[in-house]
Amino acid sequence: MRPDGTRVKDLPPLVAAIPYIMPKRYDAWNSVTENIDEEVIKDFIRTHRRAGVRLNHMSVIISAYYKAVLRNPKLNYFVMNGRIYRRNHFCVSFVILKKQADGVVNETTLKVYLDENDTVFTVNQKIKDAIDANKAEHQSNSTDKFAKFMFSVPGLPKFVVWLAYHLDKHGLLPRKIIDLSPFHTSMFITNLASIKTSYIHHHCYEFGTTSVFVCMGKPVPNYISGDLTKKMMPIGVVMDERICTGYEYAAFCNDFRRYMRLPRMLEYPFCQEEPAKEPSQETAAV
Numbered sequence: 334m335r336p337d338g339t340r341v342k343d344l345p346p347l348v349a350a351i352p353y354i355m356p357k358r359y360d361a362w363n364s365v366t367e368n369i370d371e372e373v374i375k376d377f378i379r380t381h382r383r384a385g386v387r388l389n390h391m392s393v394i395i396s397a398y399y400k401a402v403l404r405n406p407k408l409n410y411f412v413m414n415g416r417i418y419r420r421n422h423f424c425v426s427f428v429i430l431k432k433q434a435d436g437v438v439n440e441t442t443l444k445v446y447l448d449e450n451d452t453v454f455t456v457n458q459k460i461k462d463a464i465d466a467n468k469a470e471h472q473s474n475s476t477d478k479f480a481k482f483m484f485s486v487p488g489l490p491k492f493v494v495w496l497a498y499h500l501d502k503h504g505l506l507p508r509k510i511i512d513l514s515p516f517h518t519s520m521f522i523t524n525l526a527s528i529k530t531s532y533i534h535h536h537c538y539e540f541g542t543t544s545v546f547v548c549m550g551k552p553v554p555n556y557i558s559g560d561l562t563k564k565m566m567p568i569g570v571v572m573d574e575r576i577c578t579g580y581e582y583a584a585f586c587n588d589f590r591r592y593m594r595l596p597r598m599l600e601y602p603f604c605q606e607e608p609a610k611e612p613s614q615e616t617a618a619v
Contacts, residue, residue: 336508337517337542338411338418351575352415357539361412361575364534367586369394369593371552371564377596390549390566391524392457393599395425397592398520398547399447399456400603405585407577409519411542414502417576420542423447426515427522429464441467441477442515449604453596476513498540516541526551532569544573 334340355361378388402408402423409420424446431439443463447456467474483490497514500506511517516538525532525548532550537543552564572582592598 335413335418335504336506337422337511338420341410341417341419344417348578349417352412352417355575356415358412358537358543358573359539361573362537362571363574364569364571365586366532366534367568367570367590368555368557369566369568370555371566372555373594374566374596386454386457388453388457389460390526391427391522392453392460393596394547394549394568394593395447395460395520395522396451396453396456396599396603397589397596399423399425399451400592400599401585401588402519403449403603404588405577405581407581408545408585410576411544412573412575413504413542418542420519423519425520425522426518426543427460427524429468430528431468441474443467443474444512444515444518450602452602453599476515479513494540501541514541516543518543520545520547522547522549524549526566532567534569534571537571537573544576546571 351361374390374393377393378390381388406419409423411418411420424444426442426444428440428442431441445456445459445463447459451459483493497506497510501517515521518541521535521537521543523535523546529551532548535546535548537546548569550567550569552566554561555563555565557565574582
């Protein structure tokens with residue numbers, strides 16, 4: 334058994350066969366663009382900022398995504414070596430920029446673990462804590478230190494990556510290495526809106542276990558509603574189609590859209606049962 338997941342054996346024959354038909358993650362990626370109502374998110378964030386709580390777009394999107402995953406757990410599956418696994422945790426990887434004194438901007442990748450008792454507030458705090466611990470120029474996390482060591486020895490990077498790939502393929506990669514790797518994650522998210530750039534459909538990495546990659550783009554006029562005075566945020570989503578059926582992906586997307594329309598539902602523990610009556614759109618934006 335892998336340290337990060339358990340093999341799923343009770344699969345329909347066709348579903349179990351798909352990873353052998355499409356052995357590579359880049360064979361199996363599908364993409365979709367989700368358009369999020371920027372006005373709803375901004376109203377939600379402003380309401381809490383007036384109360385002294387500084388939320389951000391990424392925290393809200395990650396929270397909506399995770400709450401939808403709890404209702405559709407197959408979105409947290411992954412494929413390795415032709416087999417489908419159920420991940421035994423939920424984590425999110427993302428990149429932050431670190432500006433050096435000479436003006437050069439470097440990237441570092443962070444990973445945050447969530448649990449079903451989280452809310453949008455605890456998710457926001459976990460992300461903030463991870464960024465605060467790594468944003469200074471002189472600060473390096475364990476992943477950075479390992480990469481720096483690896484590249485200090487000629488020939489070592491190629492050997493280490495080859496070894497890690499093959500150990501991972503057979504379920505022998507140690508949990509400590511999996512914890513260091515941003516590519517072993519439930520979801521990878523990047524916020525291109527923060528650098529005023531349009532969204533892209535970013536590939537899922539072949540190395541590791543990333544099954545879904547989400548890319549936030551800069552807000553644009555809401556041409557869908559026809560009111561160009563309002564804005565929407567386009568999100569590019571790339572998915573490994575082998576982990577579940579199209580019907581299950583559609584059910585997940587419907588839940589995700591619902592939480593983005595009604596972000597107040599994210600204020601309560603994600604494991605909490607759905608309320609008997611949803612808050613109205615108007616209430617959700619107050």
